[in-house]
Amino acid sequence: MDAVERANAEKQKRWVKDQKVGEGTYAVVYRGREAATGRRVAIKKIKIGQFKDGLDMSAIREVKYLRELHHQNVIGLLDVFSSKTNLNLVLEFLDSDLEMIIKDRSLVFLPADIKSWMAMTIRGLEFCHRNFILHRDLKPNNLLVASDGQLKIADFGLARDFADPGYKMTSQVITRWYRPPELLFGCRYYSSAVDIWSVGCIFAELMLRTPYLPGETDMDQLRTIFRALGTPTEEEWPGYTKLPDYIPVGQFPKTPLRDLFTAASGDALNLLSRCLIYEPRRRITAIEALHHPYFTGLPYPTHPSKLPRPASRASRPLEEVDGNVDMVDSGPGVKAVASNRLKRKLSSPMDGVRPLARRLDFTQHKGS
Amino acid sequence: MTAEPSETHSNSPPGKAPLYEASTQFKSWRYSPKRLRHVRQTLNAAAVAAIRKTLEADEPGSSTSVSFLQPDDELLLVKLYTTKIPQLCGHFRFPEEVEATAISYLKRFYLKNTVMDWHPKNVMLTALFLATKTTNNPISLDSYTSNIPKTSQSDVLDLEFLVAQSLNFEFAVWHAHRALWGLWLDLQSLPDVTESLRPLEVYETALKHVRVSRFTDAELIYAPSQIALAALSLVSPFLCQKWLDSKMPSDPIAAESHRQILEQTNSEIENMIMQHGQPPDVEAAREVDRRLKLCKNPEKVVGSKAYLTRRAEEERRAEEKRNKKAQDIRKTSEGEDPFGSQLAGSQESQSVDDDDDD
Structure with missing residues (x-):
C-alpha cells in the first residue's frame, strides 16, 4: 500500500460512523465519534461516483475553505478522508441551528440573547471576509449552534474568494429570502456586502421570530424588499436601474423600521438599517459592525452557555422527510422494501440531525 | 531563512499573525x-x-x-x-x-x-x-x-x-504572482516613486521571473512574497530598495538586520530562478522515461502479474466484507416488520457499517 493510501486508511480508522441521520442525492450524513476519545462528530459522506466531472464544486469549495479557516465561530473541519468513491468530511458535531431555535415557540428571546447570536455571527463572518472569502449562503439554517451555545457558520458549498476587480461572478447565489437586491437585479460584480445583507435579514428574523423578507419568487422578493424598505431612489442607490436584470417592481413608500420592530433599541435598529442599505458600497462592513455601539451598549450580550436552547431532543417530533431526502436504508438486503415510493418517515429520531449540505434540507421544522 | 523554516520567525505580536501564517x-x-x-x-x-x-517475488533475480x-x-x-x-x-x-x-x-x-x-x-x-x-x-x-x-x-x-x-x-x-501584484500596487502608492521610475516593463519582466520560479523548488522553500521580491529585485534593484525602505522599521539596527536577511533570501531565490528555471533537457528526460518503463511499479501496471495478484487480494477482501454486511442485515431484518421498526429507534446503539458500496 502506498504511503498516501496508508495515511488515508489510518484517518479512516480514527472515526466511527454511528448512525445515519440523513441522506440526500449527493451526500449522507452520519453522527459519529472519534474512536480514541469518543468525541462526537458529524461525518458527511459525499458520493463522488455520481459526478461525471469528478469531485464536485460544492464539495471542493467546502473542503478548500474549511481547511484554511480556523475560528471559534466557523464550523471546524476535523478531518477529510476518502473511501472508495466517497469523500468523507469529519465536522464538528453541532446540536442545533438558529432556524430551529427561532422556530421553537417555547423559547423566549431576550434582547441580550439576540445580541449574542449576532455578535457570534458577525465575528465568524468578519473572519471569513478578513480571509477574502465570501460565504454566499448565510441563513439561520446555516448558523449552527454547539452544545456550549457557540454559534458557528457552516456550509461553505457556495463560498468563493473575493474576485479581482472586473472579474464576473454569478449572481445566482444566496437563498432567496436572504439575497440582496443587487443580486436579484443580476449584478455580476459584488463583494462582502452581499453577506452583510443576509446578516441584516437574519437579525430582523431573530427579532420578529419569522422570516423578514419571504419572497415567493425572485420578482416577488424584490417587491417584498421594496414594500418593507421603500423603493430605492436614484440618490439612495445610484445607477441601480442600469443593472443587467433591472425591472421596475413598483413604487413603495419608506416606512420607519420602528413601525415593525416596536421593541428594538435605537442601536439595534441603527445596525439593522445599516446592514440593509441598498447601495452595497454604503452597507456596513463586518468589522465596522463589530464596532457598532449596539454591541457595547446595554444590555450586554448573553454568555453563549446561557442562551436559549431548543427543547430536549427526545421530545422533538419526527419530521416528514423533505422531497429531496431519500430514505435511510439499511443496506441492499432491505432496500426493496424501504423504497422511496413508500412515504415513510425518516427512520431515525431527529436527534442531532444537522443540515450539513445545502441539498440536505431535512430540517424543515415547521413551527413545532 | 534558509535553515529549517521555523514557526517563530514572525515578528508580529501574538494574535496578529499574518493571514499567510494561518494557511495550510x-x-x-x-x-x-x-x-x-x-x-x-x-x-x-x-x-x-x-x-x-x-x-x-515474481521472478527471483530479476531486479538485479x-x-x-x-x-x-x-x-x-x-x-x-x-x-x-x-x-x-x-x-x-x-x-x-x-x-x-x-x-x-x-x-x-x-x-x-x-x-x-x-x-x-x-x-x-x-x-x-x-x-x-x-x-x-x-x-x-x-x-x-x-x-x-x-x-x-x-x-x-x-x-x-x-x-x-x-x-x-x-x-x-498562495501564489507569488499575486504577491508581485501587491508589491506593484504598493510601489504605485509611494510618493517618491513617480510613474517614470516604475515603467510597466519592470512589472512584466518580474512576472516572467515569477513564472520561471515555478519550475524550481522556490515555492516549497520560500513565501510567495519573498519570491515576488526577489523577482522584482532581479529586474530593478532600485525599486526593490524603495519598497524595502517603505516597509522597514524606524529602528536602524532592526532595519539593518531585516535588510540583511532579505538580501540573503533575495540572492538565494535569484540563483534558483537563474540556474534552475530553464526547461529540462528533453533528451535526458526521455532517457529517464525509457528507464522508467523497466522499473515502474508492476503493481500499478494494468495486466501485469503483480497487478492481477493485488487486484485479486483486494477483491477477496471486498467480497468478505460484503458477505459480512449481508449477514448482518439478514440478522437484523429477520422477524421485523417490513416497514421497519427503526422508527422506535431500535437501531440506536448499533454501529453503522462503514462499507462504502453505495
Whole structure:
C-alpha cells in the first residue's frame, strides 16, 4: 500500500460512523465519534461516483475553505478522508441551528440573547471576509449552534474568494429570502456586502421570530424588499436601474423600521438599517459592525452557555422527510422494501440531525 | 531563512499573525532545501525497495539488472511535465491562477508519491483538471479531455482522488504572482516613486521571473512574497530598495538586520530562478522515461502479474466484507416488520457499517 493510501486508511480508522441521520442525492450524513476519545462528530459522506466531472464544486469549495479557516465561530473541519468513491468530511458535531431555535415557540428571546447570536455571527463572518472569502449562503439554517451555545457558520458549498476587480461572478447565489437586491437585479460584480445583507435579514428574523423578507419568487422578493424598505431612489442607490436584470417592481413608500420592530433599541435598529442599505458600497462592513455601539451598549450580550436552547431532543417530533431526502436504508438486503415510493418517515429520531449540505434540507421544522 | 523554516520567525505580536501564517501552505508545504532532499530520497528509496521486492517475488533475480530511477531522475521527469502545464493552460486560455495552482499541485504530489508508482503525465492532467475546479474556473471533463490528444476521461478521473489525498485535501495555494501584484500596487502608492521610475516593463519582466520560479523548488522553500521580491529585485534593484525602505522599521539596527536577511533570501531565490528555471533537457528526460518503463511499479501496471495478484487480494477482501454486511442485515431484518421498526429507534446503539458500496 502506498504511503498516501496508508495515511488515508489510518484517518479512516480514527472515526466511527454511528448512525445515519440523513441522506440526500449527493451526500449522507452520519453522527459519529472519534474512536480514541469518543468525541462526537458529524461525518458527511459525499458520493463522488455520481459526478461525471469528478469531485464536485460544492464539495471542493467546502473542503478548500474549511481547511484554511480556523475560528471559534466557523464550523471546524476535523478531518477529510476518502473511501472508495466517497469523500468523507469529519465536522464538528453541532446540536442545533438558529432556524430551529427561532422556530421553537417555547423559547423566549431576550434582547441580550439576540445580541449574542449576532455578535457570534458577525465575528465568524468578519473572519471569513478578513480571509477574502465570501460565504454566499448565510441563513439561520446555516448558523449552527454547539452544545456550549457557540454559534458557528457552516456550509461553505457556495463560498468563493473575493474576485479581482472586473472579474464576473454569478449572481445566482444566496437563498432567496436572504439575497440582496443587487443580486436579484443580476449584478455580476459584488463583494462582502452581499453577506452583510443576509446578516441584516437574519437579525430582523431573530427579532420578529419569522422570516423578514419571504419572497415567493425572485420578482416577488424584490417587491417584498421594496414594500418593507421603500423603493430605492436614484440618490439612495445610484445607477441601480442600469443593472443587467433591472425591472421596475413598483413604487413603495419608506416606512420607519420602528413601525415593525416596536421593541428594538435605537442601536439595534441603527445596525439593522445599516446592514440593509441598498447601495452595497454604503452597507456596513463586518468589522465596522463589530464596532457598532449596539454591541457595547446595554444590555450586554448573553454568555453563549446561557442562551436559549431548543427543547430536549427526545421530545422533538419526527419530521416528514423533505422531497429531496431519500430514505435511510439499511443496506441492499432491505432496500426493496424501504423504497422511496413508500412515504415513510425518516427512520431515525431527529436527534442531532444537522443540515450539513445545502441539498440536505431535512430540517424543515415547521413551527413545532 | 534558509535553515529549517521555523514557526517563530514572525515578528508580529501574538494574535496578529499574518493571514499567510494561518494557511495550510505555511503549515504543511514549506521545507528547507535539506528537508526537501531528504523527503525525495526517502520516497525514492522506499519505492525502489518495494518494487524490487515485487519483482523478486515474481521472478527471483530479476531486479538485479534493473536501473532504478534516482531522486534527481524523478525530479527531472516531474519538471518536464511541469513545463507542459503552461502550454496546456495557454491552449485552454485558463487564468494564471489555474496554471500556478496546477504546478503547485504537481510538485506537492511528488513530495508524497514517486514517479515509479505514478507517471507524471496523467498526474499532471489530473492536477490541472483539479486546479480548474479549486480555483473556481471549472470546465467539463468532456471538453477538457477532448481537447487533449490521446487522453481519455479515466486518465484524468482515476487519479483525482489520489491527487486530492496526496494534497491532503489542502487545495488553497498562495501564489507569488499575486504577491508581485501587491508589491506593484504598493510601489504605485509611494510618493517618491513617480510613474517614470516604475515603467510597466519592470512589472512584466518580474512576472516572467515569477513564472520561471515555478519550475524550481522556490515555492516549497520560500513565501510567495519573498519570491515576488526577489523577482522584482532581479529586474530593478532600485525599486526593490524603495519598497524595502517603505516597509522597514524606524529602528536602524532592526532595519539593518531585516535588510540583511532579505538580501540573503533575495540572492538565494535569484540563483534558483537563474540556474534552475530553464526547461529540462528533453533528451535526458526521455532517457529517464525509457528507464522508467523497466522499473515502474508492476503493481500499478494494468495486466501485469503483480497487478492481477493485488487486484485479486483486494477483491477477496471486498467480497468478505460484503458477505459480512449481508449477514448482518439478514440478522437484523429477520422477524421485523417490513416497514421497519427503526422508527422506535431500535437501531440506536448499533454501529453503522462503514462499507462504502453505495
